[in-house]
Amino acid sequence: MKKKRFNLKKWWPYYVLFLPAAIYLIMFxxxxxxxxxxxxxxxxPKYGMFQSPWADPFYxxxxxxxxxxxxxxxxxxxxVISVLRFVVTFPATILVALLFNELRSKxxxxxxxxxxxxxxxxxxVVIAGIARNVFSIDGLVNxxxxxxxxxxVRFMTTEIPFLVLLILIDLWKGWGYGxxxxxxxxxxxxxxxxxxxxxxxxxxxxxxxHVTLPGLKSIIVMQIVLSMAGILNxxxxxxxxxxxxxxxxVADILDTYLFRISFGQEQxxxxxxxxxxxxxxxGLILVLGTDKLSKKISGEGAL
Amino acid sequence: MxxxxxxxxxxxxxxxxxxxxxxxxxxxxxxxxxxxxSLSVSDEYxxxxxxxxxxxxxxxxxxMPYVAVFRxxxxxxxxFISFSIVLLATLINMIFTIFTGFVLSNKxxxxxxxxxxxxxxxxxxxxxxxxxxxxxxxxxxxxxYWVLVLLGAVNGYNIIFMKNFINGIPKSxxxxxxxEGANVFQLLVHIIIPLSxxxxxxxSLFCAVGKWNDWSTAYIYIYNAKWLKPFQNVLQDIVVNPDxxxxxxxxxxxxxxxxxxxxxxxxxIPVVVLYLLSQKYLVKGLFVGSVKE
Numbered sequence: 001m002k003k004k005r006f007n008l009k010k011w012w013p014y015y016v017l018f019l020p021a022a023i024y025l026i027m028f029x030x031x032x033x034x035x036x037x038x039x040x041x042x043x044x045p046k047y048g049m050f051q052s053p054w055a056d057p058f059y060x061x062x063x064x065x066x067x068x069x070x071x072x073x074x075x076x077x078x079x080v081i082s083v084l085r086f087v088v089t090f091p092a093t094i095l096v097a098l099l100f101n102e103l104r105s106k107x108x109x110x111x112x113x114x115x116x117x118x119x120x121x122x123x124x125v126v127i128a129g130i131a132r133n134v135f136s137i138d139g140l141v142n143x144x145x146x147x148x149x150x151x152x153v154r155f156m157t158t159e160i161p162f163l164v165l166l167i168l169i170d171l172w173k174g175w176g177y178g179x180x181x182x183x184x185x186x187x188x189x190x191x192x193x194x195x196x197x198x199x200x201x202x203x204x205x206x207x208x209x210h211v212t213l214p215g216l217k218s219i220i221v222m223q224i225v226l227s228m229a230g231i232l233n234x235x236x237x238x239x240x241x242x243x244x245x246x247x248x249x250v251a252d253i254l255d256t257y258l259f260r261i262s263f264g265q266e267q268x269x270x271x272x273x274x275x276x277x278x279x280x281x282x283g284l285i286l287v288l289g290t291d292k293l294s295k296k297i298s299g300e301g302a303l
Numbered sequence: 304m305x306x307x308x309x310x311x312x313x314x315x316x317x318x319x320x321x322x323x324x325x326x327x328x329x330x331x332x333x334x335x336x337x338x339x340x341s342l343s344v345s346d347e348y349x350x351x352x353x354x355x356x357x358x359x360x361x362x363x364x365x366x367m368p369y370v371a372v373f374r375x376x377x378x379x380x381x382x383f384i385s386f387s388i389v390l391l392a393t394l395i396n397m398i399f400t401i402f403t404g405f406v407l408s409n410k411x412x413x414x415x416x417x418x419x420x421x422x423x424x425x426x427x428x429x430x431x432x433x434x435x436x437x438x439x440x441x442x443x444x445x446x447x448y449w450v451l452v453l454l455g456a457v458n459g460y461n462i463i464f465m466k467n468f469i470n471g472i473p474k475s476x477x478x479x480x481x482x483e484g485a486n487v488f489q490l491l492v493h494i495i496i497p498l499s500x501x502x503x504x505x506x507s508l509f510c511a512v513g514k515w516n517d518w519s520t521a522y523i524y525i526y527n528a529k530w531l532k533p534f535q536n537v538l539q540d541i542v543v544n545p546d547x548x549x550x551x552x553x554x555x556x557x558x559x560x561x562x563x564x565x566x567x568x569x570x571x572i573p574v575v576v577l578y579l580l581s582q583k584y585l586v587k588g589l590f591v592g593s594v595k596e
Contacts, residue, residue, distance in 0.1 A: 006413055013487035014412050017402040022418075024399065024457045025425055032430025032438045049437045096328070099321050112325045114582060115332050121574045122336075123516030125535050129542035129567050130335050133342070133560070140338050143355035172331065184590040204317075237519065241543050262432050263523065269433045276431025284427055 039274040052270075061274035070257075071275075078234040078253040081166065085235070086227045089171050089178070094216070096175055097182035098208055117176035128241035131169060132156060157246040166251070170238060181223075182216055189215035221294045229287040232279050254279060336571065343368060343564035350561070368565040377530075377551045378537060378566075384448075385515060385534040386573075392452045393511045399457045400506060401499070404465025405491055426459035436523060446528040454520050455513075461506050468502045469495060505588025508581045512574055538566050 039061055041052045055061060065071050103109040119127075134140045135155035142152045155161045193211045202210070236255035243251045254275065262272040334357065341359040342350060349356070349363035372378055406412065407419055430438070444450040472495065480494045496503070518535040525531050532540075537551065542563045578585075 011412060014406045014409060017487075017491075018406045018418060021399050021403040021457050021462075022421070025421065027442070028435075028438070028454070028457070029425045029430070032434040033428065035430050035434030035438055038434060038437075048441065049434060099324060102318075102321050103325065104318055105322075108322065108325070112329055113586070114579075115329045117585075118336075118575060118578065119332055121512045121516075121578050122571065123518065123535055123574075125516070125518050125539045125543060126567050126570050129538070129563065130339055132542070133564070134335050134338060138354050140334075140355045175328075176332075180586060180589050187590065241539065258432060262436070269437070272433045273431060276433065280428055280431060287427060 036273060036277050036280075038270055039277040041270055043269040043273075055270065061271050062278070064271065065274055065278070073249075074252050074254050074257045075232075077250055078232055078255075081163070081234045081239075081251070081253060082227070082231045084163065084167050085170055088167050089174065090223060090227065092171055093175050093178035094182060094220070097179045097186070098212060100179060101183065101186055101212065102204065102208075113176070113179070115176075116179065119173045120177045122173070124237040124241050127169060127173065127238070131165065131242060135165060156242070157244060159247055159250045162243070162247045163250055166235070166238060166242065170235065181219060185216050185219040186212060225287060225290045225294060228290040229283055231286060232282055339564050339567050343561055343568050345561070347561075365561065368561040369569075371562060372565055372569060375551060378534075380530060381532055381534040381537040382569075384451075384531060388448075388451050388533060389511050389514045392456065392514045393507050395452065395456045396458060396461065396510045397503060397507055400461040400465050401491070401496065401503065403457070403462045405469055405495055407462065407466045408469035422459050422462055425457075426463075432523075439524065445524050446526055446531070448531055450524045451520055451531070451533065454524070455517075458510070461510070464506065465499070465502060468499055472498055501584040501588040503588075504581050504584035508577060508585060511577060515574060534570060538570055541566060 035049045038049045038052065040055055040058045041049075042055050042060075043049070044052045047053075057063075100109065100112070103112070122130075136142070137152060137154060141155070145152060153161050155165050189211065193215075194207055197207050197211060232254055234253040234255065236253070236259070239251055239253060239256055240259065243256070258272055258275050258279070260266075261268050261275070337357055338355075341356050344364055344366060345356065345359050346363045346365035349360045353360070403422065407415065407422065409415065412418075429435070439445065439450060439454070444453070476498070477490060477494055480490050485493065516535060518533070518539050521531070521533050521536045522539075525536070541551065
């Protein structure tokens with residue numbers, strides 16, 4: 001009855017290989033995480049984040065935040081934008097992937113996929129630059145609308161058109177990538193299932209509905225969990241480069257507000273940390289919650 | 304016989320519709336970029352006459368904005384900074400990803416679950432903007448080149464992706480190597496890395512493009528050291544907030560928006576070239592890595 005002994009001679013190389021990442025994570029992830037105590041403090045620059053005095057009462061920053069009507073405004077904007085993004089992008093990407101799967105010509109499919117993926121690699125700065133041009137009052141799109149006899153629209157500075165733009169541009173940027181994730185799952189569907197449908201006399205729509213779509217269940221669940229987790233994000237990089245004062249009412253989100261109170265003119269480091277902590281905690285609860293829920297409903301989780 | 308023919312024909316109709324649909328998708332993907340490219344090489348007359356052009360009028364070409372871009376030392380410098388960041392950061396990120404992914408893929412390793420949790424936590428939770436800023440600042444990294452390289456060097460998603468791929472490598476291959484007396488490092492270098500080429504290529508591409516496109520790091524951490532600004536930030540100053548472009552000693556009025564468009568085109572070139580070069584591995588890499596164990 002020998003107890004299994006820990007064999008350092010065998011395992012040390014693995015720990016050595018893990019060490020650099022561990023040191024990095026402690027320095028750049030775990031130290032900042034412990035810095036979240038600042039959310040319950042008053043920030044005094046000369047004392048830094050750990051030595052600054054505690055706020056009195058300790059929840060002072062949160063109390064201030066939750067009493068601020070502008071906080072609720074940006075929270076609402078964030079959720080609205082996230083939900084709109086999800087409602088449009090999620091089904092549209094699945095639909096595109098399903099249709100793509102029906103393309104008969106391999107070469108054409110390859111070409112389509114190559115081109116569709118390009119916008120995914122374009123930075124938000126560049127996309128904002130292009131959008132400012134294409135959607136300007138005498139830009140490409142308004143020229144097209146004029147040709148059709150439709151009134152010109154100030155897309156970048158009118159609330160509703162701006163929201164529509166945010167979501168459609170996001171779809172345009174992401175569908176090439178999103179599609180590949182679904183196609184990867186489709187490729188692992190048992191081809192015997194398709195043959196079974198064929199024998200039963202089903203056509204391509206039956207196959208799509210009864211074999212392909214159910215085969216995507218786990219990736220769909222994963223996408224839902226991930227977008228629930230990101231519901232308080234709303235797309236900082238896109239909005240920061242595209243928005244302007246006239247659309248703040250609908251487009252100012254938690255992250256843009258957070259950025260302004262972190263580094264802008266009226267900066268408040270402790271308040272910003274409190275807002276960041278609020279965001280992280282809600283995000284975490286949502287991920288773990290939806291993951292649990294999806295495990296209960298479909299027997300599959302994303303984590 | 305007739306019935307069969309009819310069925311075939313209707314299927315073709317659907318196929319044509321799907322083909323047309325994707326032809327539209329392809330156009331929508333390309334038109335904005337084609338439009339900007341055309342504007343950037345057109346002279347003022349052509350732009351005024353036909354602001355919605357898709358193709359340039361070859362009788363009204365003006366390449367002076369491109370010449371002006373390459374005459375500006377601040378833009379030169381920012382391109383150099385960006386390229387060097389991309390190379391260094393991708394290299395560092397890949398070393399972390401391969402090492403850590405490889406370690407976590409070994410299910411027999413004592414303490415492996417703890418290490419896995421250690422990595423997963425950073426995916427699920429973060430210190431947020433200000434705590435991270437104050438930490439980095441306490442290391443003296445604000446206004447340095449290294450902050451641009453080091454931030455985000457360890458990516459939890461990449462590590463998990465890598466781990467999942469290595470788990471998919473047949474056990475027989477790694478066991479055979481170990482039977483022949485290969486140690487852990489030899490196993491990693493001679494077996495795991497060569498077999499992981501598509502995944503490494505895919506992750507490198509995403510990392511390189513991410514770094515090339517990253518503007519927020521310098522936006523936060525480069526404050527006084529303006530000469531360290533990467534190309535995206537210069538581009539942002541000139542294209543998104545045009546009032547600041549004087550800071551680069553550029554006279555925008557001379558070329559109008561053509562100059563901004565030329566910068567956009569220049570920023571797209573490396574990304575598109577890199578993407579097309581690694582296309583061979585890309586889809587394959589995404590396919591294998593995204594399937595859960």
